[in-house]
Amino acid sequence: xxxxxxxxxxxxxxxxxxxxxxxxxxxxxxxxxxxxxxxxxxxxxxxxxxxxxxxxxxxxxxxxxxxxxxxxxxxxxxxxxxxxxxxxxxxxxxxxxxxxxxxxxxxxxxxxxxxxxxxxxxxxxxxxxxxxxxxxxxxxxxxxxxxxxxxxxxxxxxxxxxxxxxxxxxxxxxxxxxxxxxxxxxxxxxxxxxxxxxxxxxxxxxxxxxxxxxxxxxxxxxxxxxxxxxxxxxxxxxxxxxxxxxxxxxxxxxxxxxxxxxxxx
Amino acid sequence: xxxxxxxxxxxxxxxxxxxxxxxxxxxxxxxxxxxxxxxxxxxxxxxxxxxxxxxxxxxxxxxxxxxxxxxxxxxxxxxxxxxxxxxxxxxxxxxxxxxxxxxxxxxxxxxxxxxxxxxxxxxxxxxxxxxxxxxxxxxxxxxxxxxxxxxxxxxxxxxxxxxxxxxxxxxxxxxxxxxxxxxxxxxxxxxxxxxxxxxxxxxxxxxxxxxxxxxxxxxxxxxxxxxxxxxxxxxxxxxxxxxxxxxxxxxxxxxxxxxxxxxxx
Numbered sequence: 001x002x003x004x005x006x007x008x009x010x011x012x013x014x015x016x017x018x019x020x021x022x023x024x025x026x027x028x029x030x031x032x033x034x035x036x037x038x039x040x041x042x043x044x045x046x047x048x049x050x051x052x053x054x055x056x057x058x059x060x061x062x063x064x065x066x067x068x069x070x071x072x073x074x075x076x077x078x079x080x081x082x083x084x085x086x087x088x089x090x091x092x093x094x095x096x097x098x099x100x101x102x103x104x105x106x107x108x109x110x111x112x113x114x115x116x117x118x119x120x121x122x123x124x125x126x127x128x129x130x131x132x133x134x135x136x137x138x139x140x141x142x143x144x145x146x147x148x149x150x151x152x153x154x155x156x157x158x159x160x161x162x163x164x165x166x167x168x169x170x171x172x173x174x175x176x177x178x179x180x181x182x183x184x185x186x187x188x189x190x191x192x193x194x195x196x197x198x199x200x201x202x203x204x205x206x207x208x209x210x211x212x213x214x215x216x217x218x219x220x221x222x223x224x225x226x227x228x229x230x231x232x233x234x235x236x237x238x239x240x241x242x243x244x245x246x247x248x249x250x251x252x253x254x255x256x257x258x259x260x261x262x263x264x265x
Numbered sequence: 266x267x268x269x270x271x272x273x274x275x276x277x278x279x280x281x282x283x284x285x286x287x288x289x290x291x292x293x294x295x296x297x298x299x300x301x302x303x304x305x306x307x308x309x310x311x312x313x314x315x316x317x318x319x320x321x322x323x324x325x326x327x328x329x330x331x332x333x334x335x336x337x338x339x340x341x342x343x344x345x346x347x348x349x350x351x352x353x354x355x356x357x358x359x360x361x362x363x364x365x366x367x368x369x370x371x372x373x374x375x376x377x378x379x380x381x382x383x384x385x386x387x388x389x390x391x392x393x394x395x396x397x398x399x400x401x402x403x404x405x406x407x408x409x410x411x412x413x414x415x416x417x418x419x420x421x422x423x424x425x426x427x428x429x430x431x432x433x434x435x436x437x438x439x440x441x442x443x444x445x446x447x448x449x450x451x452x453x454x455x456x457x458x459x460x461x462x463x464x465x466x467x468x469x470x471x472x473x474x475x476x477x478x479x480x481x482x483x484x485x486x487x488x489x490x491x492x493x494x495x496x497x498x499x500x501x502x503x504x505x506x507x508x509x510x511x512x513x514x515x516x517x518x519x520x521x522x523x524x525x526x527x528x529x530x
Contacts, residue, residue: 179489
């Protein structure tokens, strides 16, 4: 066990967006990344080359001497791999990184387990500044909670404990604040490009919309036709979208929801 | 007429968020704000006091010697006031600031007219940096288009000509990029606060989501359960929201739309 050293050694299970960014960040912080495992040889090799560590596609050949095994796999395949995975090293700490998956997924499989959830949107093409990423950690013992806090703090200044129940709500909230927000940008780009207008014209507005909620609550920051209940404009917008019935439906539902939030105050 | 001078004199019709921010910015840029008109005495007086100019609530007493009359009223009341308003000064240039209202609203009422649309989200409580605001202008003559470009350029570095048709699409796109995005933040805050979690934890994610689309297209920046088509997680999220059927419906529709945009690529 290398727990007495300040930087734990880590094996990454997965080579997708989250594993890629996390393993690089821990590597840069001085942790030893002992191995990358992925079912997909190409992904495993590509990431292992960047880190400069071995890789495997065979779950029975995973390094058996790391302090922490960090599992970043698609949530839907997590369940099927864990019972086999924990055989690698029965003394190590195992964590997954999924916002919506309970710590209990590990229960009965191994002695030391937990969760390390970095609440951020990871794309391979884009470098992440982990200093600003909020980490929410949880483990089945005080010692391992402390170990996860110390470990995540090697790369982030914002590390918090959160229960699985709290994490579920953080994750669904993040879906609205990030994925759904980004989809509003996507619809915006689609509407502009279908009329020969550049998406870049929208960036100052997008930036100010994000910046505003640093200073005002979202409900009090709201503006626009739905906030003013300006029915003429909303009708004419839905008329403009009539060739895309799903977008009309979205426009209508979101506008009604905005109006409801405004009148709740 | 003072058009030969570099800074036109302006009367503001309206004292809401847009009129407040625009009149202050033009005042600070050295334009003479000759008067504020609003039906609401309190709003007219409050804004006039900040600017240091007269105000009126009587449409027949509006200053009759300004170069430009800028009308920032709720879109739904615009129509009812314009025919009376243009009697103030039959030689001046009249513009409205509404993204979705055609320049033709002025047709037949007066000789010189146009639109000056600042594409931004204005809240009274928050100062606006006009340098970064995109302005879209249009007038019924080349001379007045030039005058509007020169005038808007006194406060912004991003002034463009746009037809009423283009402006309609800019405005509906801005509703998605700003108002609907902000509503995603509002739902996020609601979900967090109902579970004792602080909205501030979400700000780094909100910032990165906005910053990402400076570098990647929104469709390729997308992440999350809908992008991965992770049905388990989406089902469990909708189960968490079941006490709010409208939010479940929004979650479902937006997730379906994300999936559709991903598979269109």
